[in-house]
Amino acid sequence: MPQALRRMVPPIVSQFISLLKDTSLAVVIALPDLLHNGQIIYAQKGSYVIPVFVIVALMYFIVNYALSLVARRLELKQA
Secondary structure (H helix, E strand, O other), X not given: OHHHHHXXXXXHHHHHHHHHHHHHHOOOOHHHHXXXXXXXXXXXXXXXXXXXXXXXXXXXXXXXXXXXXXHHHHHHHHO
């Protein structure tokens, strides 16, 4: 079981990354979760539209990049 679990973790993390990217592209995550608070902020002050979207994009990038690093480390440990 420990050997199988060690071999299963990298593909599961990769699938999670793909799922996160695909669902946000399908606007399942992007609008309700990532942009909801941003919409509240720029609704109060219209000049914050671009900075809010830049911050949301950075948050999305950081989450996906961190998951990619985790997957890469797990794959290197396995080798």
